[in-house]
Amino acid sequence: MGLHFNPADIQSIGIGLAAFLATVLAVFIFISARHERLGRPMWITLAVASVWAWFGFLYHLVPGLELARDMRVVSVTGIVWLAMSQLYFAGVYLGERVQYGKLVQRMQLAVYSFGAFLTALLVADLFGTRLIVGDLLLPADVALAPMAGPLLGVLIGYYVVCTIFSGTLLAWRARAGVDSSDRNQALALFISMTVGLTLGGTRFTPWYGFDFYPLVGDIGFPLFVFATFYSIERYHLLNREVAAAQLFIFTLWTLSFFRFLLDTSGQAMLVDGGFFLAALVLGVFLLRSVVMEAKAQRELAAVAVERTKSEFITIAAHQLRTPVAALRWSFNLLSEGREQLSEKQRALVDKGNRAADNMMHLVNDLLDMGHIAEGRFTYTFAEGNLGETIRAExxxxxxxxxxxxxxxxxxxxxxxxxxxxxxxxLNLAIQNLVDNAVKYTASGGRVTVAAERSGEGVRITVQDTGIGFTPDEKSRVFEKFFRGSRAVHMSPDGSGLGLFIAKTVVEGHGGRLAFSTEEGKGARFTISLPAKPPATP
Incomplete structure (x- = not known):
C-alpha cells in the first residue's frame, strides 16, 4: 500500500507548504549568508523547522499506525530543536549590541543540555519506550496526534521556558538598539518570534483531546513569515532589483510542488514531478544570474562613488595642507617667545599647537588614503636597522x-x-599603532612595543592595557574611517584611518597585521614582516 493523501485535509496542505517554504528559505540563506554573524543561526533555525514540518507532513501520508507514530516522534524532536535554535538565534542577535554576562550563558547552556536530554528520550521513544509520545490508536487522518506519554508535560514546559527565555533576550535586544530603525527591527523580530512560538504551542492540544490546533492552522507560518521578511531585510534575498523574477519563481515552485502532491495517477505524478524538478533547477539558475547581474551593477556604482570620494578627499587634503602648515608655523613662532607670555596665554598656545598637529596628522592620513585608493602609494625598499627604527618611532x-x-x-x-x-x-605604520596604544590607554596603564626574530623575518608587537574593542567592532577594526564607540568618547579628534593605513603598509611589505583584543583590557597588534618584501608591492 502506497502513500495516501487527502487533498481536502487543510492541515496536511498547510504543514506541507510550511515544510516546502522552510526548506527553500534555509537553502537560500545557507548559500547567501551562512558566513554572516546571524546567517548561521538563521539557517539552522529554518533547517530545524524543515525537519519538524516535513515529518509532521509525513505523519498524515504514511501507511500504518506504527510508522505514522514514528513520524510524529521525529516531528516532536524537531519542535525541541526549534525551541533551542530560536534561543540560539536570540542570543546571537542580542550579542550584536550587548555583551551579556556568564549567568545568561550558563542559563543557555542549561537549556541546551536539557534539550539534548529530551532528544535522547525521544530517540528512546522510537524504540518503544513511550515516555513522551504514546501509542497511536487511530489512523492519522482521524487522530491529529498519538496519545500523550507521561513526560510530554515536561517537554511542553521546556518549550514554554524556551519561548519566554528567547522572548526576553529579543526584548533586551530591542531596548539596546542604536537607533529607532534598529529598535523597530528588533521589536518586529521579538513580536513575530514570540507570537509564532506561543501559537506553535497549540500543536500540543490534540494530545490531550482538544482540537484547538486546526483552528489556528499550521502554526509554523508565523515563524516562516518572520524568517522571510527578516531575510528580505537583512540578506536582500528578495532585493528590489529582482523582486518580480523572484516572486514569479517562488510562485511557480509552490504551484508545481502542490500539483505534484495532488496528482492521483502514477503517470501524472511522473510528468508533474519532472515539471517541478525542471522549475526548481531553472529557477535557481535564473535567480542566480539575475542576482549576480544586480550585484555587479551595485559594485560598479560603488566603485564609481569610491573613486569620486577619493578624488574629493585628495583635493581637499591638498588645499588644507598649506593653511594648516601656516597655522603650525604661527604657533611654533609664539612658542619660541613663550617667556614673554602669561600662564593663560602659554596654555592657549600649547592647546593651539596640539590642535594644529592633530589637523596636520588628519591631512596626512587623508592624503595617504587618497594615494592608496589611486594606486600611488609606492614603496622604496632598502636594508636598514629595523630595531633602531622601531626604538626611534x-x-x-x-x-x-x-x-x-x-x-x-x-x-x-x-x-x-x-x-x-x-x-x-613602515615608520608610518609603527607610529599609528603606538599612537593609538598611548592615546586609548588610561592613566596608570602600560604600552609595550617589542620586536623579535621570527624565522628569517621579524615580528613587531604593540600591546596596551587600554579600552580594547567590543566583539561587534572586531570585524571592522581595519575599515576606513571606523572608530570604536569608546574610542570616539575618549578621543573625539581621531580620523579612523590609522589602522587602515598601517595594514596597507604592512601588506605592501608582504607582511601581515593581526590583532587580538578584549574589551576593557586592551589590544595587541602584531606585525609579521618577511626577510624580503615582494618585488612589486
Missing amino acids: AGLFEDIAKQKNVALDVRIADDLPAIRFDGNR
Whole structure:
C-alpha cells in the first residue's frame, strides 16, 4: 500500500507548504549568508523547522499506525530543536549590541543540555519506550496526534521556558538598539518570534483531546513569515532589483510542488514531478544570474562613488595642507617667545599647537588614503636597522606617555635579522599603532612595543592595557574611517584611518597585521614582516 493523501485535509496542505517554504528559505540563506554573524543561526533555525514540518507532513501520508507514530516522534524532536535554535538565534542577535554576562550563558547552556536530554528520550521513544509520545490508536487522518506519554508535560514546559527565555533576550535586544530603525527591527523580530512560538504551542492540544490546533492552522507560518521578511531585510534575498523574477519563481515552485502532491495517477505524478524538478533547477539558475547581474551593477556604482570620494578627499587634503602648515608655523613662532607670555596665554598656545598637529596628522592620513585608493602609494625598499627604527618611532611618544602617566616599554631583541623595508612607510605604520596604544590607554596603564626574530623575518608587537574593542567592532577594526564607540568618547579628534593605513603598509611589505583584543583590557597588534618584501608591492 502506497502513500495516501487527502487533498481536502487543510492541515496536511498547510504543514506541507510550511515544510516546502522552510526548506527553500534555509537553502537560500545557507548559500547567501551562512558566513554572516546571524546567517548561521538563521539557517539552522529554518533547517530545524524543515525537519519538524516535513515529518509532521509525513505523519498524515504514511501507511500504518506504527510508522505514522514514528513520524510524529521525529516531528516532536524537531519542535525541541526549534525551541533551542530560536534561543540560539536570540542570543546571537542580542550579542550584536550587548555583551551579556556568564549567568545568561550558563542559563543557555542549561537549556541546551536539557534539550539534548529530551532528544535522547525521544530517540528512546522510537524504540518503544513511550515516555513522551504514546501509542497511536487511530489512523492519522482521524487522530491529529498519538496519545500523550507521561513526560510530554515536561517537554511542553521546556518549550514554554524556551519561548519566554528567547522572548526576553529579543526584548533586551530591542531596548539596546542604536537607533529607532534598529529598535523597530528588533521589536518586529521579538513580536513575530514570540507570537509564532506561543501559537506553535497549540500543536500540543490534540494530545490531550482538544482540537484547538486546526483552528489556528499550521502554526509554523508565523515563524516562516518572520524568517522571510527578516531575510528580505537583512540578506536582500528578495532585493528590489529582482523582486518580480523572484516572486514569479517562488510562485511557480509552490504551484508545481502542490500539483505534484495532488496528482492521483502514477503517470501524472511522473510528468508533474519532472515539471517541478525542471522549475526548481531553472529557477535557481535564473535567480542566480539575475542576482549576480544586480550585484555587479551595485559594485560598479560603488566603485564609481569610491573613486569620486577619493578624488574629493585628495583635493581637499591638498588645499588644507598649506593653511594648516601656516597655522603650525604661527604657533611654533609664539612658542619660541613663550617667556614673554602669561600662564593663560602659554596654555592657549600649547592647546593651539596640539590642535594644529592633530589637523596636520588628519591631512596626512587623508592624503595617504587618497594615494592608496589611486594606486600611488609606492614603496622604496632598502636594508636598514629595523630595531633602531622601531626604538626611534616609539620614542616620539615618550613625552605624551609621561604626561598621561602611561608606562611606555620598548623591548628590541639583539638578534633581529637584517631585512629590507621602506623606512618612511613602515615608520608610518609603527607610529599609528603606538599612537593609538598611548592615546586609548588610561592613566596608570602600560604600552609595550617589542620586536623579535621570527624565522628569517621579524615580528613587531604593540600591546596596551587600554579600552580594547567590543566583539561587534572586531570585524571592522581595519575599515576606513571606523572608530570604536569608546574610542570616539575618549578621543573625539581621531580620523579612523590609522589602522587602515598601517595594514596597507604592512601588506605592501608582504607582511601581515593581526590583532587580538578584549574589551576593557586592551589590544595587541602584531606585525609579521618577511626577510624580503615582494618585488612589486
